[in-house]
Amino acid sequence: MAQPRLILASNSPRRSQLLAWSGWAFELDPANLNEDPLPGEPPAEYVLRLAGEKARAVAVRYTGEPAVVLAADTTVADGGSILGKPADAAEARAMLRRLRGRTHQVYTAVALMDVWRALLVQDVCISHVPMRHYTDAEIEEYIQSGDPFDKAGAYAIQHPRFRPVVEFGGCFASVMGLPLCHLQRLAARLELTPPQDVPRACQSNLKYACPIWQAVLNGESVG
Template identity: 55%
Template sequence: MEKRNFLLASNSPRRREMLGWLGWQFTVCPANIDESPLPGEAPEPYVLRLAGSKALAALSNAEAHQTVLAADTIVADGDVLLGKPANAAEAAAMLRQLRGRSHTVCTALAVIFPEDRASVRRAICVSQVPMRAYSEEEIEAYVTSGDPLDKAGAYAIQHSGFHPVEGFAGCFASVMGLPLCHLLRLTGQTADPYAICKSKLGYDCPISAAVLRGEALG
């Protein structure tokens, strides 16, 4: 199978790192769009719309041979969307809101292929994320580190010091911002995402094979 060359329409260092794990060739061109939700917009339509808008915004910067790839992630507590916190106080409030409960993380992908610039193909991964009952002291230390400030929901699932999530059994990569199995399925490319997540994240993914088969799991 011919390897595609990608234009990644994202400013996320985590997405750049994860796309690099696949060994794919890509350049980066962040797409700046209005990310405000529409009135009453639910989490899944919201991230699908934003991912598509980012891909379309980046399209004019793509070379003729490049496949445009965009992604968007949102943390949702019920119907309440939790984006990136504006400051430390907001980050702490989000972490308290999520503490000891499960919430939803939605990551949408959007792809525009060079052979069909008129179409935006989308996929979404929806994960249920159980948070542990971390202490106020842990919240304070984590917020002081600055790590939550550029992350939806004010946390990184992969943070080894804070480790906010326990009992998770979904797509770890999706909660980080780039669901690798869904990406492979959408683009038709090949890789071993199970081995990648095992090696890079220490995560023994229980759903990888099922997602690659086409099941709607997250």
């Protein structure tokens, strides 16, 4: 049976890069939605709601077609507080100081919408992320690079110079924005199989020996 068209409802270059490692051919058709959390909305519910809304919003453009829409949403949470993308340098500085030397959580939700069957399936990956004791000078240098401003929590785990995270033992790809093993097990519910060996490709490209990939594919709630 021919594979349906895969539509990535995102303009994130990181998600495109990660998805390409799966071997799936895909097209880009970003969703454009209000991403503000609802009052009192817990982080897991927030990212699941947004991922689902993005998938549905793009799916209506392909009504009647054999297509699957992939959407994702990532947020950083410190306790019950959701930290979105910083609006300016002052907000980025405050976020980075708040997270410094502590462990916080990153929530990434994945949604797959089978347009033909009008079937939406979702999953969420929750990662515990320990941050190192970077200095104020390092924060300022990182802000000057411009990198924090399009990222929840004002940082990128993969940044080659800042390297804010230490002793991480979860899904590296999820903190970047798309947990590939969670995506693979979610796709299996729609009878979709990636062309590539996803765990091997992910670890090879990230140069990261993931300790949880087998547990994820076995259906465990780890991130």
